Amino acid sequence: MTAATESTLSDSTRPAPRPQRRLRNPGLLAALPVLIFLALAFAAPLLAVLGYSFMPEGTFDFTFPPTIENYHTVFSGSYYISFVKSLGLALVTVALLMVICWPIAYGMAKIFGRWANLMTLAIVIPLFVSENIRLFGWVLFLIKGGVLLGSLQTWLGIEAESILYDVPAIVLGLVYVYLPFTLFPMVLGISMVSREVTEAAFDMGASRWQVFREVELPLAMPGILIGGLLTFILSLGSLAESKILGGQAVIMIADEIETAFTFGQNWPLGSALSVLLILFSGTLVITLLNWVDLDRILGRGRDD
Amino acid sequence: MQFDRRSLLRYSAAAGALGLAGPLAGPALAAREKELNILCWEGYNSDEVLDPFRRSTSADVSAESGTSDPDMINKLRAGEVNVWDVINVNQPWARDEMWPEGLIKPLPKDRFEPFFADMMAPFNENYKWCYSEDGANLLGIIQRFGPFNFVVNTDKVSRATAEDEGFNLFNEASNAGRFGILTYDNWNIFHMCIGAGLDPFVPHSEAEIAAFEKTARAWFKGAKLKTDDLVAMNLALINGEIDFYLTGGTYTASPARLDGSTNIRGITPKKGPLAGGKGGITWVEVTSVVNNPQVSPLAYDFLEYVQAPEVSHAVAFAEGTYNPVTQMGNKEVFDLFSSEELDAIQWDSLEEELSNTVDYQINPDYEVMDKIYNAAKREA
Numbered sequence: 001m002t003a004a005t006e007s008t009l010s011d012s013t014r015p016a017p018r019p020q021r022r023l024r025n026p027g028l029l030a031a032l033p034v035l036i037f038l039a040l041a042f043a044a045p046l047l048a049v050l051g052y053s054f055m056p057e058g059t060f061d062f063t064f065p066p067t068i069e070n071y072h073t074v075f076s077g078s079y080y081i082s083f084v085k086s087l088g089l090a091l092v093t094v095a096l097l098m099v100i101c102w103p104i105a106y107g108m109a110k111i112f113g114r115w116a117n118l119m120t121l122a123i124v125i126p127l128f129v130s131e132n133i134r135l136f137g138w139v140l141f142l143i144k145g146g147v148l149l150g151s152l153q154t155w156l157g158i159e160a161e162s163i164l165y166d167v168p169a170i171v172l173g174l175v176y177v178y179l180p181f182t183l184f185p186m187v188l189g190i191s192m193v194s195r196e197v198t199e200a201a202f203d204m205g206a207s208r209w210q211v212f213r214e215v216e217l218p219l220a221m222p223g224i225l226i227g228g229l230l231t232f233i234l235s236l237g238s239l240a241e242s243k244i245l246g247g248q249a250v251i252m253i254a255d256e257i258e259t260a261f262t263f264g265q266n267w268p269l270g271s272a273l274s275v276l277l278i279l280f281s282g283t284l285v286i287t288l289l290n291w292v293d294l295d296r297i298l299g300r301g302r303d304d
Numbered sequence: 305m306q307f308d309r310r311s312l313l314r315y316s317a318a319a320g321a322l323g324l325a326g327p328l329a330g331p332a333l334a335a336r337e338k339e340l341n342i343l344c345w346e347g348y349n350s351d352e353v354l355d356p357f358r359r360s361t362s363a364d365v366s367a368e369s370g371t372s373d374p375d376m377i378n379k380l381r382a383g384e385v386n387v388w389d390v391i392n393v394n395q396p397w398a399r400d401e402m403w404p405e406g407l408i409k410p411l412p413k414d415r416f417e418p419f420f421a422d423m424m425a426p427f428n429e430n431y432k433w434c435y436s437e438d439g440a441n442l443l444g445i446i447q448r449f450g451p452f453n454f455v456v457n458t459d460k461v462s463r464a465t466a467e468d469e470g471f472n473l474f475n476e477a478s479n480a481g482r483f484g485i486l487t488y489d490n491w492n493i494f495h496m497c498i499g500a501g502l503d504p505f506v507p508h509s510e511a512e513i514a515a516f517e518k519t520a521r522a523w524f525k526g527a528k529l530k531t532d533d534l535v536a537m538n539l540a541l542i543n544g545e546i547d548f549y550l551t552g553g554t555y556t557a558s559p560a561r562l563d564g565s566t567n568i569r570g571i572t573p574k575k576g577p578l579a580g581g582k583g584g585i586t587w588v589e590v591t592s593v594v595n596n597p598q599v600s601p602l603a604y605d606f607l608e609y610v611q612a613p614e615v616s617h618a619v620a621f622a623e624g625t626y627n628p629v630t631q632m633g634n635k636e637v638f639d640l641f642s643s644e645e646l647d648a649i650q651w652d653s654l655e656e657e658l659s660n661t662v663d664y665q666i667n668p669d670y671e672v673m674d675k676i677y678n679a680a681k682r683e684a
Binding site (some may be wrong): 060263 | 332371372375378382383407412455487488490528529530531532533536539540543544545618671674675678679681682683
């Protein structure tokens with residue numbers, strides 16, 4: 001029986017309700033404070049950025065006739081280098097984290113038992129320390145004469161060059177900083193794979209690889225996707241790893257935006273770059289979420 | 305001067321709020337006797353400097369620092385003149401831009417001119433950047449200053465060699481991979497001009513802009529690291545990752561020197577393509593009162609307060625970076641500095657360095673050069 005027929009039946013058997021004043025749309029009214037807050041704190045700044053992106057170069061208010069010169073500057077210059085390099089670094093980070101996190105997540109969800117809590121704590125506690133300070137810690141560890149190279153030289157007499165100020169150091173920083181963002185959704189994903197299902201697959205003669213590919217991976221996919229997406233978007237907009245560990249060997253797109261807003265004092269150009277970055281990430285997220293259909297993977301919605 | 309995504313978001317939020325609140329902000333500000341808003345370089349916003357003033361006036365004093373002079377001035381241009389009371393930026397801006405644009409108010413001469421008498425030479429006699437071009441109006445008062453050119457590890461490059469070579473040190477192909485660039489963009493551009501044999505403070509021909517571009521590209525290619533964090537840069541210099549870095553001086557070397565790394569030294573080239581054959585630049589901060597329609601009367605009191613000997617010393621050694629102050633011409637102020645502090649700010653060579661520098665001025669081709677600079681950085 002559907003909810004609609006139930007309510008029709010009950011309405012016909014009950015005496016007519018006394019006329020009373022009802023809120024026509026209580027849901028909207030209740031949501032109004034949050035909507036106003038979001039409009040002011042979330043939408044307005046984004047709209048301001050969008051508005052600025054159509055103002056002439058180097059201006060500071062919205063009183064000028066709109067122009068697309070900022071977008072022209074972005075597309076005619078070499079900004080694509082920063083976009084492509086940021087994109088590449090984000091993809092490499094996600095790929096590496098997938099490989100690194102799977103065994104850890106599998107262990108935490110299926111094997112470690114109560115030790116998993118301790119691991120969670122060990123991974124979460126550093127998040128309370130500012131990202132910049134943690135990255136600076138890596139600089140002290142990796143720098144010439146620092147913890148690693150200094151110790152190697154003192155104890156073993158080995159002289160080596162540091163990996164700082166180049167692309168590998170940036171990747172290291174990105175993988176280190178965003179590991180929890182891939183790991184924890186993946187742990188949730190893997191914990192959705194019930195033991196009975198994998199046991200059934202094994203009983204029916206599936207190899208370990210087949211179980212991984214055809215049972216565990218698809219069932220854990222929501223967690224993997226959410227983790228991957230989160231990490232990708234955060235890495236794409238990252239800045240500190242390239243600045244602190246990478247010696248700006250790669251100028252990230254977020255760095256270009258910051259420069260336009262600060263030293264360049266060209267808010268419209270910074271806004272145009274921001275709009276493009278938001279559009280790019282937004283399109284990617286929406287496309288991916290449409291494509292994979294989380295509801296179906298989670299076993300809700302269409303199949304019911 | 306650290307920036308991350310959060311500060312970027314703050315910028316965006318501020319831009320949005322400005323759009324919404326701009327027209328409403330005026331009438332909301334009234335009766336500002338107990339309120340003071342300061343826009344300044346870091347140091348003036350430290351508790352050592354502000355707390356005694358807060359206590360003596362029981363006022364609500366807030367201070368915010370920016371990433372560059374134009375960054376702060378553009379806040380006023382974008383309508384924040386009715387927010388701020390005091391602005392502290394480097395020497396050319398008050399006289400050349402803020403005063404002509406009506407962003408600042410003149411100071412009462414009878415109250416503030418006497419302070420100049422006790423200052424160090426050459427700041428003690430009608431320092432031109434404190435006055436309007438016709439000399440009729442006093443536009444601000446000076447305090448912190450410093451030569452700002454490049455920094456070396458004297459264990460690797462001697463002071464004498466560095467001073468003689470000047471910015472050519474960065475031009476030599478054999479030095480590629482030995483240096484860093486502290487990315488204070490506007491200053492890098494000045495120094496890249498000097499490296500290209502140009503005076504950054506005059507209009508440039510197309511050939512000169514091309515020469516600038518060649519230097520900018522070569523230096524970015526040769527740089528081992530680029531960062532806007534002076535601590536990270538000093539660390540790389542101390543640990544031998546690099547042997548020298550450009551865009552630096554007392555302001556950036558002093559924290560490392562006070563920590564005992566006295567082999568880290570700001571260098572002023574002995575000669576170069578600047579006016580009078582000079583090879584280096586000095587910045588001097590000018591602090592002015594904002595042309596706020598309801599300016600806090602405390603703005604003037606604050607300018608007077610920072611002249612006191614103890615406060616002058618606190619400003620010189622505020623958190624982060626340490627710098628000489630013009631008030632050190634007064635023995636009472638000078639005596640407050642320990643020998644370690646004097647060594648940190650390179651007091652021994654300060655006078656000589658000043659004589660080899662010109663004042664920081666506005667680069668008329670900054671916008672063009674900034675675009676070239678950023679492309680060179682990106683494409684290196």
